[in-house]
Amino acid sequence: MSTVTQDVRPETPPASPMDRPARSREIKNVIATVVMWLAFLIAVIPLIWILGTVLAKGGNLLLDSHWWLNSQRGITNREVGGGAYHAIIGTLLQAVVCAVIAVPIAVFTAIYLVEYGRGRFARVVSFMVDILTGIPSIVAALFIFAVWVTTLKQDRIGFAVSLSLVLLMIPVVVRSTEEMLKLVPNELREASYALGVPKYKTISRIVLPTAFSGIITGILLGLARVMGETAPLLVLGPYSKSINTDLFSGFMAALPTMINQDRSEAVDPAVNRVWAAALTLIILVMLLNIAGRLIARLSKVSK
Amino acid sequence: MAQRIDVKDLNVFYGSFKAVEDVSMSVEPRTVTAFIGPSGCGKSTFLRTLNRMHEVIAGGRVEGSVALNGRDLYAKDVDPVAVRRTVGMVFQRPNPFPTMTIFDNVAAGMRLNGERNKKLLAERVEHSLRGANLWNEVKDRLNKPGAGLSGGQQQRLCIARAIAVQPQVLLMDEPCSALDPISTMAIEDLINDLKSEFTIVIVTHNMQQAARVSDQTAFFNLAATGKPGRLIELNDTTKIFSNPSEKATEDYISGRFG
Amino acid sequence: MSSITGRSELDVEPSGDDASTGRLGDRIFSGLATGSGAFVVILIVLIAVFLLSQAVPALLDNQANFLTDRVWDLTPGDLRFGIPDLLYVTVASSIMAMLIAVPIAIAVALFLTQYAPKRLATPFGYLVDLLAAVPSIIYGLWGVKVLQPYVDPVQTFIGDYFGWIPFFAPPANTGTVFLASVVLAIMILPIVTALSREVFDQTPLTHKEGALALGATKWEMIRTAVLPFGTGGVISAAMLGLGRALGETIAVTIIVSTNPGLFRFSLFSGGETFASKIANNAAEFDTPTKAGAFIAAGLVLFILTFVVNAAARIIIERRKAFIE
Numbered sequence: 024m025s026t027v028t029q030d031v032r033p034e035t036p037p038a039s040p041m042d043r044p045a046r047s048r049e050i051k052n053v054i055a056t057v058v059m060w061l062a063f064l065i066a067v068i069p070l071i072w073i074l075g076t077v078l079a080k081g082g083n084l085l086l087d088s089h090w091w092l093n094s095q096r097g098i099t100n101r102e103v104g105g106g107a108y109h110a111i112i113g114t115l116l117q118a119v120v121c122a123v124i125a126v127p128i129a130v131f132t133a134i135y136l137v138e139y140g141r142g143r144f145a146r147v148v149s150f151m152v153d154i155l156t157g158i159p160s161i162v163a164a165l166f167i168f169a170v171w172v173t174t175l176k177q178d179r180i181g182f183a184v185s186l187s188l189v190l191l192m193i194p195v196v197v198r199s200t201e202e203m204l205k206l207v208p209n210e211l212r213e214a215s216y217a218l219g220v221p222k223y224k225t226i227s228r229i230v231l232p233t234a235f236s237g238i239i240t241g242i243l244l245g246l247a248r249v250m251g252e253t254a255p256l257l258v259l260g261p262y263s264k265s266i267n268t269d270l271f272s273g274f275m276a277a278l279p280t281m282i283n284q285d286r287s288e289a290v291d292p293a294v295n296r297v298w299a300a301a302l303t304l305i306i307l308v309m310l311l312n313i314a315g316r317l318i319a320r321l322s323k324v325s326k
Numbered sequence: 327m328a329q330r331i332d333v334k335d336l337n338v339f340y341g342s343f344k345a346v347e348d349v350s351m352s353v354e355p356r357t358v359t360a361f362i363g364p365s366g367c368g369k370s371t372f373l374r375t376l377n378r379m380h381e382v383i384a385g386g387r388v389e390g391s392v393a394l395n396g397r398d399l400y401a402k403d404v405d406p407v408a409v410r411r412t413v414g415m416v417f418q419r420p421n422p423f424p425t426m427t428i429f430d431n432v433a434a435g436m437r438l439n440g441e442r443n444k445k446l447l448a449e450r451v452e453h454s455l456r457g458a459n460l461w462n463e464v465k466d467r468l469n470k471p472g473a474g475l476s477g478g479q480q481q482r483l484c485i486a487r488a489i490a491v492q493p494q495v496l497l498m499d500e501p502c503s504a505l506d507p508i509s510t511m512a513i514e515d516l517i518n519d520l521k522s523e524f525t526i527v528i529v530t531h532n533m534q535q536a537a538r539v540s541d542q543t544a545f546f547n548l549a550a551t552g553k554p555g556r557l558i559e560l561n562d563t564t565k566i567f568s569n570p571s572e573k574a575t576e577d578y579i580s581g582r583f584g
Numbered sequence: 585m586s587s588i589t590g591r592s593e594l595d596v597e598p599s600g601d602d603a604s605t606g607r608l609g610d611r612i613f614s615g616l617a618t619g620s621g622a623f624v625v626i627l628i629v630l631i632a633v634f635l636l637s638q639a640v641p642a643l644l645d646n647q648a649n650f651l652t653d654r655v656w657d658l659t660p661g662d663l664r665f666g667i668p669d670l671l672y673v674t675v676a677s678s679i680m681a682m683l684i685a686v687p688i689a690i691a692v693a694l695f696l697t698q699y700a701p702k703r704l705a706t707p708f709g710y711l712v713d714l715l716a717a718v719p720s721i722i723y724g725l726w727g728v729k730v731l732q733p734y735v736d737p738v739q740t741f742i743g744d745y746f747g748w749i750p751f752f753a754p755p756a757n758t759g760t761v762f763l764a765s766v767v768l769a770i771m772i773l774p775i776v777t778a779l780s781r782e783v784f785d786q787t788p789l790t791h792k793e794g795a796l797a798l799g800a801t802k803w804e805m806i807r808t809a810v811l812p813f814g815t816g817g818v819i820s821a822a823m824l825g826l827g828r829a830l831g832e833t834i835a836v837t838i839i840v841s842t843n844p845g846l847f848r849f850s851l852f853s854g855g856e857t858f859a860s861k862i863a864n865n866a867a868e869f870d871t872p873t874k875a876g877a878f879i880a881a882g883l884v885l886f887i888l889t890f891v892v893n894a895a896a897r898i899i900i901e902r903r904k905a906f907i908e
Contacts, residue, residue, distance in 0.1 A: 170634055173875060282722075
């Protein structure tokens with residue numbers, strides 16, 4: 024029972040079989056391949072260039088033990104000497120305090136989104152996390168300034184810097200924790216419920232530990248991000264050449280401000296130190312980044 | 327002029343794993359050949375070597391020859407892209423390009439070959455849609471998205487798209503398995519019409535379908551799990567289904583396994 | 585990380601199960617979770633509220649028109665500040681960065697998903713991702729000290745031949761908006777690439793095979809199946825990159841000259857973005873009114889990035905619904 028139009032099936036002359044496609048199509052194909060490879064190289068060159076520059080111009084100082092143990096107290100621009108200890112310790116302290124505040128909030132937000140969230144409110148929360156991801160660091164800094172300095176009349180201290188870093192770290196940790204929690208198979212949760220384990224224990228004793236490595240990855244990546252931020256320091260954390268480990272009083276040095284302080288200098292010891300500080304910062308950030316990715320790759324819950 | 331296919335000593339590999347072993351067969355022009363066999367026996371894998379789609383998968387390669395009217399598809403100087411223009415393919419699940427209209431879908435192959443003449447394109451699109459028994463249903467909405475049709479219509483659209491580039495051979499990989507019985511019947515009628523112009527090879531897991539549409543049938547099977555698939559028997563369809571030579575064929579057809 | 589595209593690994597609607605009981609542990613726990621979610625929402629609201637409340641007094645005191653007057657003078661009692669210049673430089677530098685970065689990002693994403701050998705695609709992709717790990721201050725430093733001599737000839741060339749167009753008026757200094765755009769482009773490349781990569785990876789195999797089976801070359805297959813499928817995703821990736829560029833602070837601050845005499849509406853002049861203006865004057869937030877003017881600028885930046893990010897997410901959501 025063939026459907027209509029039997030008549031309209033004229034013989035058409037066949038195309039010559041297995042001719043190579045037109046030259047121009049082949050050429051376009053080859054050009055496209057070349058362009059793609061070139062694009063990749065173009066993308067990678069700046070990375071290598073920057074890393075090379077920083078190494079070349081600042082590497083020497085990092086081999087000096089003084090770099091890691093001393094501050095810049097008393098060192099003028101023309102003098103060689105001193106180190107970056109004050110800045111390194113400042114960066115680390117601010118980041119750790121930030122993490123202490125940000126991580127619990129972020130992890131619980133992720134838990135909400137995956138384990139509890141339903142309907143409208145959950146979508147709003149998710150949307151807001153996305154917005155938080157896109158907030159410029161300067162805006163986060165201004166916000167904390169508006170709250171901490173203008174409204175609460177506090178001084179600009181290391182702790183205020185940490186507060187703005189919290190805004191920047193939360194979204195990173197939320198998203199990666201969320202991913203990991205979603206990867207935990209539902210069967211695991213159901214097995215736990217079936218054994219009579221309440222939900223909160225299921226999450227804290229079974230789901231979280233399974234997702235643990237991913238959470239660590241998120242924390243490490245978040246730390247890498249906030250350690251490199253300069254804007255909050257400009258607004259809330261003026262530079263100091265001396266060591267200060269008190270987050271609640273006085274000026275505290277950090278690597279980005281150490282770089283920023285002397286960036287317009289042209290005299291050699293200062294220039295050398297700027298690049299060395301940059302190299303120190305990059306090493307710190309890259310180590311965290313690589314560690315985070317490695318842990319993700321070796322994680323228990325496979326993709 | 328539809329072409330004959332001659333396969334000689336074909337072995338199909340994924341990397342070092344041999345998936346199909348030692349196939350030799352011939353397909354006459356303007357006939358329908360059905361490949362049947364249990365799941366995983368290699369019939370789809372083998373089908374895809376006939377238009378060199380097998381090598382699209384990483385590690386896919388063949389040893390042996392597949393000749394179209396005497397010309398080896400796997401000869402050194404043959405471009406796979408050209409082969410695929412000559413040997414068309416329809417897939418198991420209809421896959422019209424979602425961002426294109428019905429007209430653009432059918433014309434896609436021609437446009438890729440550089441055809442710009444609007445009149446010629448329109449003629450060929452109509453011809454192909456008629457050839458796929460879809461023209462009357464879509465002639466008033468050629469500029470609507472291809473994805474808006476029913477499953478059976480989408481599959482006929484894909485057939486129209488395949489025949490629009492005027493291939494010599496049409497390969498069909500379980501074309502009806504995602505369709506309802508009415509659409510299946512429409513496609514089977516269509517195959518019957520198409521064979522006057524094309525050589526058709528169809529993979530099907532539905533034996534009754536093979537019996538209905540094909541002139542000759544090839545039965546593939548695995549020796550054991552993990553072993554390569556083989557061509558067990560190739561014969562006229564009527565003979566395979568009434569009086570097969572091999573016991574394995576008879577067991578499969580009578581439902582003792584598969 | 586991949587949920588930046590809105591698509592999570594399992595693509596499952598987040599819907600908590602009903603396993604909570606009334607016990608104390610459950611109540612506390614779910615309270616903490618919901619509270620944290622609420623905290624995030626409140627935080628955004630607070631940001632808007634605080635910025636607004638501290639910008640408004642300064643705005644009310646403003647003798648000049650905030651949106652149209654090209655002036656920035658914060659003498660107490662005679663506040664005059666307007667943002668057109670800032671808006672122009674911010675938008676111009678960011679769009680220029682996008683114009684440079686997006687085509688390259690698309691090509692790199694295609695490379696990583698369609699051309700690179702499978703085993704190398706992940707390490708290669710990681711190399712591109714590492715670009716995002718470099719802190720922005722280092723981009724600024726490198727841009728102004730190392731890259732600048734290489735960009736100069738390009739600027740001079742364009743300035744010489746196309747300088748009659750005001751937009752391309754020849755450079756009068758080395759710290760130009762163009763240089764910042766180039767560096768911004770490098771900075772946003774990784775994020776646009778990563779998102780485009782995800783989208784291209786999701787192209788259903790059957791469409792790619794359909795194109796190949798018609799006798800398409802690899803490039804033609806990409807044009808027919810991969811790119812049309814990924815259009816929405818690439819657009820939202822570009823917008824997220826734009827959002828990033830709009831808010832970038834320190835790199836722009838370091839690179840672009842702020843000498844007021846040098847500002848013209850040219851790509852090759854100096855200038856300030858919202859972010860760099862605030863950063864350049866961060867030491868002068870002594871009075872609430874003065875700070876308020878800068879906070880007003882920050883508020884505009886907040887709104888800008890909010891809108892761009894929201895639009896990008898909406899595009900992703902629409903696309904997700906279409907796929908499913």
